[in-house]
Amino acid sequence: MLNPKPGEIWLVRFPFSDLTSTKVRPALVLATHRQDVIIIGIFSKVPPGIPEKTWVLIDDRQSYFIQTGLAKTSILRAEKIATAHQSTFQRQLGTIPNELRLKITIALQQALNL
Numbered sequence: 001m002l003n004p005k006p007g008e009i010w011l012v013r014f015p016f017s018d019l020t021s022t023k024v025r026p027a028l029v030l031a032t033h034r035q036d037v038i039i040i041g042i043f044s045k046v047p048p049g050i051p052e053k054t055w056v057l058i059d060d061r062q063s064y065f066i067q068t069g070l071a072k073t074s075i076l077r078a079e080k081i082a083t084a085h086q087s088t089f090q091r092q093l094g095t096i097p098n099e100l101r102l103k104i105t106i107a108l109q110q111a112l113n114l
Contacts, residue, residue: 002089004029004037007096009068013088014041014080022088026070028096028104030081037089040104041080046073054078054111056103069094076100078107 004010008029013022027039042058051057056076058068070093096104108114 002086004032004086004089004092006031007101009042009070009093009096010039011090011093012039012084013090014039014084015082024090026074026093027082027084028076035086036083037086038081038083040076040078040108041082042070042074042076043080044070044072044074046075051075052077052079054107056100056107058100062099064097064099067094067097076104076107078104078111081111 006029009026010029011024012027014025014027015022026042028042030038030040046057054077056078058070058074058076059065060073
């Protein structure tokens with residue numbers, strides 16, 4: 001049985017917002033509750049221009065990037081929160097670097113209007 005922990009980045013069958021389908025993508029584990037896991041989606045398509053307040057850039061030019069296990073620069077989109085069963089997890093990629101934790105917390109606060 002897989003055991004994802006907060007702060008880890010995993011490949012997960014992530015649900016679309018309309019719940020019609022899923023796509024395997026990286027996700028950050030926020031919390032675990034028995035076999036359910038709260039996750040945030042990470043997306044490899046980085047749009048040009050000024051990012052949203054709820055987005056955190058994970059830049060492959062930074063020294064911390066190797067720790068993430070991601071293949072290329074990506075965006076963590078804090079508004080893309082889901083709860084997924086552990087059975088949807090495929091494998092761990094890496095962990096979120098300490099350098100990004102405060103940025104993610106701020107993005108989550110923006111996404112949840114806290």
